[in-house]
Amino acid sequence: MALVRLLKPPGEGVGIVLQDAWLRRRVSVVELKPGSRLRGHGVVPGDVLRAINGTLVDDAQHAAELITAPHELELRFERRRDAYAVRLSKGAGERVGVVLGVSMLRRRVLVEALHEQSRLLPLGVRAGDELCEVNGEAVDDATRASSLIADSVELELTFVRHRPRRCMWGPAVVAMLAVCVPLGSVAAGRTWTPSSWLSVANVRMHAVAAASSQYMDSLLHEVRAQLCVDMVPAAQRCVGMVPSVDLERERRAAGVERARLEAQLSAIRTQLSKTERQLADEKLRVPEAPSFDVRYRYDRHRIVELSLLLVAHLESKPANVDASRIFENVKSMFSDFSRGWSDNPSGMGQDLRMLLAICSATQAWFSPSQLSDISFWFKQVAQL
Numbered sequence: 001m002a003l004v005r006l007l008k009p010p011g012e013g014v015g016i017v018l019q020d021a022w023l024r025r026r027v028s029v030v031e032l033k034p035g036s037r038l039r040g041h042g043v044v045p046g047d048v049l050r051a052i053n054g055t056l057v058d059d060a061q062h063a064a065e066l067i068t069a070p071h072e073l074e075l076r077f078e079r080r081r082d083a084y085a086v087r088l089s090k091g092a093g094e095r096v097g098v099v100l101g102v103s104m105l106r107r108r109v110l111v112e113a114l115h116e117q118s119r120l121l122p123l124g125v126r127a128g129d130e131l132c133e134v135n136g137e138a139v140d141d142a143t144r145a146s147s148l149i150a151d152s153v154e155l156e157l158t159f160v161r162h163r164p165r166r167c168m169w170g171p172a173v174v175a176m177l178a179v180c181v182p183l184g185s186v187a188a189g190r191t192w193t194p195s196s197w198l199s200v201a202n203v204r205m206h207a208v209a210a211a212s213s214q215y216m217d218s219l220l221h222e223v224r225a226q227l228c229v230d231m232v233p234a235a236q237r238c239v240g241m242v243p244s245v246d247l248e249r250e251r252r253a254a255g256v257e258r259a260r261l262e263a264q265l266s267a268i269r270t271q272l273s274k275t276e277r278q279l280a281d282e283k284l285r286v287p288e289a290p291s292f293d294v295r296y297r298y299d300r301h302r303i304v305e306l307s308l309l310l311v312a313h314l315e316s317k318p319a320n321v322d323a324s325r326i327f328e329n330v331k332s333m334f335s336d337f338s339r340g341w342s343d344n345p346s347g348m349g350q351d352l353r354m355l356l357a358i359c360s361a362t363q364a365w366f367s368p369s370q371l372s373d374i375s376f377w378f379k380q381v382a383q384l
Contacts, residue, residue, distance in 0.1 A: 027063050029077075031138045038075075045132050046108075046160055048078035108132075109145050111159070125159060133158035292321050298329040300336045300344060303351040310358045310365070323365045330359060334377045338384070353381050 027049045032039055049057060052066040053074050067073065109131040114121055131139060134148040135156050149155065298306045306329065317323055336344060337352055345351075356378040360371065 027057050027060050034136065043077060044158065044160055045138065046130070049075060050078050051076040109139050109142050120157075125157075126161070128161075130160040131157060132160055292318065294320075296322070296325045296329060298326070298333075300333050300341075300348060303333060303345075303348065303355050306330075307351070307355045307358050310355075310362060314358075314362055315364065317362075317364050327366055327370050330355065330374065330377075334381070337381065349381055349384060353378065356381065 029043060029045050029047045029049065031045055032043065049063055051057060051074075052063060055066060057063040057066065067075075111125060111127050111129045111131060113127050114125060118125075131145055133139065133156075134145055135152055135154075137148065139145040139148065149157075292309060306326070310326075313321075333352060333355070337348055356374055359366065359374045360378065366374065
């Protein structure tokens with residue numbers, strides 16, 4: 001136990017944030033605000049407030065009312081762990097070799113491991129210690145704590161070392177908390193949900209040991225319930241543990257996300273319906289190849305047009321088309337290109353290679369000797 005005495009004006013607080021502790025009625029210190037008068041008396045987050053001016057307290061609201069009332073204040077705290085501070089100088093961005101993590105039972109930052117060259121090792125920091133403050137700022141997030149450490153030059157870290165706790169509970173209480181009705185079942189005319197089960201168990205929406213293998217196997221795959229073993233050793237026999245989450249908050253967040261997804265789905269369906277109507281109204285037409293020029297006036301300016309005509313009739317030549325005259329047109333195009341006339345169309349070489357490749361692919365148009373000439377012309381155009 002630790003005793004703190006101080007004088008204060010009526011109605012003034014002492015810069016402390018209290019919270020009802022989990023699983024049994026007690027008031028614990030959650031945070032010390034900047035400038036709190038209790039900092040100089042060694043009070044740290046996690047301490048348990050047992051009495052105010054001789055009055056036992058087990059409710060945070062009642063404790064807050066007692067603190068703001070009297071002039072002279074006597075606070076009696078229960079200290080089950082040791083707090084210590086570490087001070088060192090470091091360069092901006094320099095690491096101190098500590099791995100931090102967040103406890104699942106409540107928001108707190110724990111030292112998961114220390115590197116071999118960590119500067120905190122000679123100062124007595126050990127894995128499992130809780131990091132409460134960085135340069136006087138309370139921390140409950142590992143990412144935030146790591147950022148503060150990296151950005152600081154003069155560094156003051158406040159740690160809390162937990163001591164083993166003794167179990168004060170009997171097996172009957174453990175059994176009451178461990179047994180639960182499977183979620184989704186109907187009992188006494190009501191369907192049991194996570195919220196209703198946790199409220200009946202009176203555990204304030206926190207983690208609870210559960211002994212029902214049928215219930216736990218489907219969720220946690222036999223994860224051991226070791227988070228509450230320090231208070232309830234019998235929980236070691238439990239199969240698993242319900243995650244420590246605020247189910248009502250999760251339910252509300254899920255409802256908001258569902259509404260957002262439904263609105264997004266509605267917008268997608270509207271756009272899909274609009275697109276389908278546009279496709280139905282549009283008459284998709286496959287472009288038709290131009291008809292053959294019966295006068296065979298295909299010259300260097302109509303290479304692409306002739307290529308489209310041949311592509312449209314690769315397998316079979318129309319009966320009214322004279323393939324020999326088409327061959328003469330192609331020969332004339334090659335002759336104009338090889339002579340390099342100044343008025344040849346731009347890109348004529350590329351268009352002519354395309355036409356010659358198409359002519360080579362036609363099997364029903366040209367004779368073997370004509371195909372041989374076309375193959376020779378293709379090689380010549382490729383070299384020019």
